Amino acid sequence: MKKPISISVGLDIGSNTVSCTQLQLYANGLIRIRRDKSFPVRLSEGLIPNGPLNAEAVKRGLEAIERIARKFDYHKAKSRAVATAVLRMASNPQVFTEPASKILGTPVEVIDGIEEARYTSIGAVFGLPKRDDWVILDIGGQSTEISSGSVDGAWQSVSMPLGVVQITEQFFNSETPSAVEQDLARAAVQRLLEEHVPKTIYGRLVCVGGTPTTLGKLVHRMEKWDREMVHGSVVTLADTQKWMDISASVDVPTRIKEYGMKPMRADVFPAGALILDQILQHLNMDSFTVSANGLRVGLALTLLDL
Numbered sequence: 001m002k003k004p005i006s007i008s009v010g011l012d013i014g015s016n017t018v019s020c021t022q023l024q025l026y027a028n029g030l031i032r033i034r035r036d037k038s039f040p041v042r043l044s045e046g047l048i049p050n051g052p053l054n055a056e057a058v059k060r061g062l063e064a065i066e067r068i069a070r071k072f073d074y075h076k077a078k079s080r081a082v083a084t085a086v087l088r089m090a091s092n093p094q095v096f097t098e099p100a101s102k103i104l105g106t107p108v109e110v111i112d113g114i115e116e117a118r119y120t121s122i123g124a125v126f127g128l129p130k131r132d133d134w135v136i137l138d139i140g141g142q143s144t145e146i147s148s149g150s151v152d153g154a155w156q157s158v159s160m161p162l163g164v165v166q167i168t169e170q171f172f173n174s175e176t177p178s179a180v181e182q183d184l185a186r187a188a189v190q191r192l193l194e195e196h197v198p199k200t201i202y203g204r205l206v207c208v209g210g211t212p213t214t215l216g217k218l219v220h221r222m223e224k225w226d227r228e229m230v231h232g233s234v235v236t237l238a239d240t241q242k243w244m245d246i247s248a249s250v251d252v253p254t255r256i257k258e259y260g261m262k263p264m265r266a267d268v269f270p271a272g273a274l275i276l277d278q279i280l281q282h283l284n285m286d287s288f289t290v291s292a293n294g295l296r297v298g299l300a301l302t303l304l305d306l
Contacts, residue, residue, distance in 0.1 A: 002026060007034075009072050010123075010299030011081035013100070013108065015044035015141025016165055016264065017210065018064040021293075022072050023300040031126075031304065033297070035072055036227070038210070039064035040264030043096070044086040044141050044165050053090045065100045074104055078303040081108045082295070084116050085143035085163065113159020116295060117145035121157070123298030124208045124291040128232055133203035135283070138294060139211050139275050141165035141268070146279075148201050160196045162189060164211065167271035175251045177270060182248065185271065189278040197282060205285050207235075208294035210265050211272030216290040218243055218259060231292035237280045244273035 004024035012019045019038040025031050041060040047053065068074060081100070087093040087110045097108040111119075121136040136147040140163045147157040171177070171185040216222075216230040219239045247255055248270040255266035280288065 004032075006305040007073075007077040008300040008303035009074055009077045009079040010296040010301075010303070011068060011074075011079065011104075012294065012296040012299070013043070013061070013065075013081065013083035013087070013096075014295075015047075015084065015086040015143070015163060016040065016042055016268065017141075018043070018061060018068070019294070019296045020068045020072050021296045021300050022077065023297070023304060025304045025306065031301070033227075036292075036296075037068075037071070039067065040262055042141075042165065042264050044089070044163075046169070047086065047089055047142070049089050049161075050091050051089075052092050053086075053095055058096050061096055062099055062103065065103050069103050069105075079104070079106055080299045080303060081106065082111045082116070082119075082299065083108055084111065084295070085113070085140055085161075088112070089142060113143055113145055114157050116143075117147045117157035117159060119298035119302070120145060120208060120295045121147045121149070121298065122301055123293040123295060124206050126293050126297055126301060128206065128289065128291065131204065135201055135203040135205045136291075137205060137207045137212075137276075137279060137288070139164060139207070139209050139272055139279075144275065144279075146197055146201070148203055158196050160192050162192050162275065164268035164272040164275065167275065168268045172271065175267065177248055182270075182274065185274055186278055189275055190282070193278065193282045197279075199282060199284065201283055205280070205283065205288040206291050207276065207288045208291045209272075210262075211269065211276055212288065212290045213292055214261060214265055214269060215240060215243060215273070215276075223260070227292050230290055233290045234287055235290060236287040237277065237285070240273055240277050240280065244270060244277055247273060 006025040
């Protein structure tokens with residue numbers, strides 16, 4: 001294969017993971033994902049609105065940034081790094097953004113929820129069949145974004161203070177949340193959905209993030225992560241409810257050992273499945289398409305010399 005004519009890197013600093021992708025554009029128009037990696041850091045650990053970042057979480061996050069700077073040729077490509085809900089919430093985002101910017105050699109931008117949703121939508125549908133009625137769902141650690149529109153950029157988006165870390169820390173007092181705890185969490189999710197998300201949204205739901213990709217791996221019985229199999233796969237509402245019930249009934253070590261979940265995904269997976277279940281029911285949808293892409297890919301796509 002000939003050398004690419006353009007290389008870009010998109011870096012997404014999220015509440016639960018730091019994710020990065022490197023894209024290569026070739027003269028024939030082919031776009032290739034050369035590297036793609038997510039690092040679990042739980043940057044929002046213990047964070048409350050307008051509260052300070054946890055020092056250990058910041059340390060984990062900066063270690064991930066150092067690895068990305070080395071492994072993704074960050075300094076050699078057109079690059080952009082953005083942070084989302086975790087740094088929008090924190091009273092002291094500079095304790096992370098300033099050292100991270102020095103490591104990367106470029107600024108770390110804190111973007112709002114609507115801009116986050118726009119770039120996520122661009123990335124989510126990359127590699128999927130073209131259509132004009134996508135609905136994009138991104139369940140993060142501290143916020144959730146839903147966008148509807150088309151690939152021409154005419155997206156309408158909403159961002160909610162709802163995430164897997166937030167629900168887990170607020171409602172679940174053990175690794176196996178009780179029925180009462182789950183009901184309280186569902187009620188909280190339902191209130192936010194009623195307030196922010198019209199039930200009249202129509203289209204094909206595409207979900208990005210750790211919860212849907214984990215579900216894709218579980219439902220299709222993959223022993224190892226396979227991007228090609230996960231991206232574009234379909235998961236049903238029944239599948240989501242099944243794995244919500246299974247995961248909530250066993251402890252975190254069992255989720256890791258028996259079901260192959262990653263450590264910083266396993267502890268928040270029941271909350272993610274619960275949120276996803278409620279959104280599907282709210283929108284009266286019985287399935288969704290999994291996207292292995294998202295914000296980081298959307299950022300990288302907009303940097304290529306297309």
